[in-house]
Amino acid sequence: MEEQERENQTHVTEFILLGFRNLKNLQILLFLGFLVIYIATMAGNILLVVVVVTNYHLHTPMYFFLGNLSCLEICYSSTLLPILLSTLLMDGKIISFSGCFLQLFFFGYCLGAECYLLSVMSYDRYLAICKPLRYATIMSMRQCIQLAAVSWTNGFIGISIIMVAMLQLTYCGPNEIDHYFCDSVPLKKLSCSDTDVVEQVNLILLFIYTMPPFLLTLTSYIYIIRAILRIPSTAGRQKAFSTCSSHLIVVSTYYGSLMTVYLLPPSSSMNKVVSLLYTILPPLVNPLIYSLRNKDVKGALRKLKNRIVIFKIFQNVLVNFANVKGK
Numbered sequence: 001m002e003e004q005e006r007e008n009q010t011h012v013t014e015f016i017l018l019g020f021r022n023l024k025n026l027q028i029l030l031f032l033g034f035l036v037i038y039i040a041t042m043a044g045n046i047l048l049v050v051v052v053v054t055n056y057h058l059h060t061p062m063y064f065f066l067g068n069l070s071c072l073e074i075c076y077s078s079t080l081l082p083i084l085l086s087t088l089l090m091d092g093k094i095i096s097f098s099g100c101f102l103q104l105f106f107f108g109y110c111l112g113a114e115c116y117l118l119s120v121m122s123y124d125r126y127l128a129i130c131k132p133l134r135y136a137t138i139m140s141m142r143q144c145i146q147l148a149a150v151s152w153t154n155g156f157i158g159i160s161i162i163m164v165a166m167l168q169l170t171y172c173g174p175n176e177i178d179h180y181f182c183d184s185v186p187l188k189k190l191s192c193s194d195t196d197v198v199e200q201v202n203l204i205l206l207f208i209y210t211m212p213p214f215l216l217t218l219t220s221y222i223y224i225i226r227a228i229l230r231i232p233s234t235a236g237r238q239k240a241f242s243t244c245s246s247h248l249i250v251v252s253t254y255y256g257s258l259m260t261v262y263l264l265p266p267s268s269s270m271n272k273v274v275s276l277l278y279t280i281l282p283p284l285v286n287p288l289i290y291s292l293r294n295k296d297v298k299g300a301l302r303k304l305k306n307r308i309v310i311f312k313i314f315q316n317v318l319v320n321f322a323n324v325k326g327k
Helices: 002-008 021-054 061-089 097-130 132-138 141-166 184-190 196-229 234-262 268-279 281-292 295-326
Strands: 014-017 093-096
Touching: 014 097, 021 061, 021 281, 061 093, 061 097, 061 141, 061 281, 093 097, 097 132, 097 141, 097 184, 097 196, 097 234, 141 184, 141 196, 184 196, 196 234, 234 268, 234 281, 268 281
Parallel strands: none
Antiparallel strands: 014 093
C-alpha cells in the first residue's frame, strides 16, 4: 500500500532557489558584490596555483598542500557562486532535480575534503616546527601525495553516503528552497517522507568529518605553541609563528562558521548569512592571507610579474621587428 501511495504522489522534478529574495531592494548591489567576489576568488586561487607550480622554490610539502587547497577552493566557488548570481539576477533560480543534487554532491565533496586537507596542513606545520630533523624524511613527496589523496577521497566517500540517504526520500510537496544553494538541511524540510534516518546519518557523518580533523588540528597547534614558547629568542619565536599563523587564521574562520551553522543552527535567514562565512569567505581570503603574510609567495609573485613584463617586452620587440621587415 505504501508503495502504491508513493507512486500516486506527484514527484518534484525541479526546485526553486529563493536566494536573497527578501532583500529585493539590494538585489543588484548584491549581484555586483558577489560577481566581484567570484572574479577575485577565481583569479586569486588560480594565480596561487600557477605560482606554486611554476616556482621551483615552492615545491615543498607546505606549498603542495596550499596548491591543493586552492584547487579545492576553485571547485568550491564554481559550485556555489554562479548559481547564487543567477538567483540574484532572476529573483530566484529554477534548478532541476538532478542539477540540485549534483550541486549538493560537489558542495559536500569539497566541504569534507577541505576539513581533512586543513588538518593535514596543520600536521605538516607540526612536523616542521616540532620535528624539524625528521621532517624531510617523514613528509616525503610520496607521503604528501598520499595525504592529499586521502583528503580528496574522504570527501567523496562522505558525500556519497549522504547522497544515497537523501535520494531515498520522496519529494512531492513544495519545491521552494529558502537558501542560495541546494544544502541538505533545506532539502530535508521539503521531503514528504520520514527523514529521521537521514538526519541521523547526517549527524554521524558531520561528527566524523568535522571532529577528528578539528581535534587533530587543535592538538597540532597545542604542540606547536608549546614548541614556539620554548624558543629562547624573540626573533626565533616570531619566525616560527609566522610559518603557521596564516593557516591558523584560515582554520579558525572556517571551523568557527561551520560549527555555528551546523551544530547551532539559527533561523533560516541567519542560516544563509552565516553560511556565507564558510562558503564564500574562505575561498576569497585564503589566497590573500597566504600571499600577504608569506615572504616566499610574495617573492614568487614578484618573479612572475617580472617574467610577464619581460615576455611583453619581448613580444613587442618581435611585433616591431615583423612590422619593419614587412615594410
